[in-house]
Amino acid sequence: MKIALGCDHGGLNLKNAIKKHLEEQNYEVEDFGTYSTESVDYPDYAKKAAMAVSSGDADCGILVCGTGIGIGISANKVKGIRCATVGDTFSARMTKAHNNANMIALGERVTGIGLGLDIVDAYLNSEFEGGRHQKRIDKMMEIESENL
């Protein structure tokens, strides 16, 4: 499984910790930056990682900014992306199980490294349940095709 990563300066430390954590578990990781603490604009990095997911080059993506909000909203502007900003493991599991989220976003200034890594594991180790949830996702994506 290939995972696209992206962050801004506010999410650098957690993104680097997630990258190490995923590589230790033998996931294939593509890191779209940023790579330093220099101030940058989160939409630029959300776009790069989300395009990799949207094109099928990556199977899913994980984004980090200060709150997880700006970078998550930005990712959701890319066609085909369902990115959930999550700060707890229950939401991380449920957004895969019910929303089939293909990206999650975390906030380094909100969530510590330990919980952040647990959230990533909870998301990656969950399965989409399909069934009644697929119909709702179809409706969600219909909104996208009608408006974008």
Ligand code: RB5
């Ligand atoms: C950057 O200072 C900060 O605004 C950004 O990381 C994020 O929290 C935005 O949603």
